[in-house]
Amino acid sequence: MEDNGIINRVNLLHEYFNFLDDIVIKETLDSFLNNKQVQLSTERALHIVIEILLDLGNFLINKLKLPKPSTYSEIFKILCENNVLPRDLRDTLIDMARFRNLLVHGYAKIDATRVYYILVDYLDLLKDVSELLITKIESL
DSSP states (O other): OOOHHHHHHHHHHHHHHHHHHHHHHHOOHHHHHTOHHHHHHHHHHHHHHHHHHHHHHHHHHHHTTOOOOSSHHHHHHHHHHTTSSOGGGHHHHHHHHHHHHHHHHOGGGOOHHHHHHHHHHHHHHHHHHHHHHHHHHHHO
């Protein structure tokens, strides 16, 4: 992996995964809902994680000369349909891209309970996807 931008993103990704791991360990749903600071920092960290995964995915799409995506959701769709990522993750990853859009554009409509459950239910999946993307990038 030669690209400094990619290396920086991967390092940042690991930093944010560690941050989110701490929240999963320390916060119950009740404590999460009663701490606006934790909610907001979690939203931002999830946004950055998903954004970096999209950046890594787009990097791979360009390197592998796959069809160009026109939306963030299409990045994961293209990667899954071309067996860069497992096909069975397609719909879940598309939902993650849509969640990223909600965090960025629909911030007035964010449900803290949903954020908490996305964190708890999907953090390991996001880590697994990051490892798959990083491994593929390193193999180029």
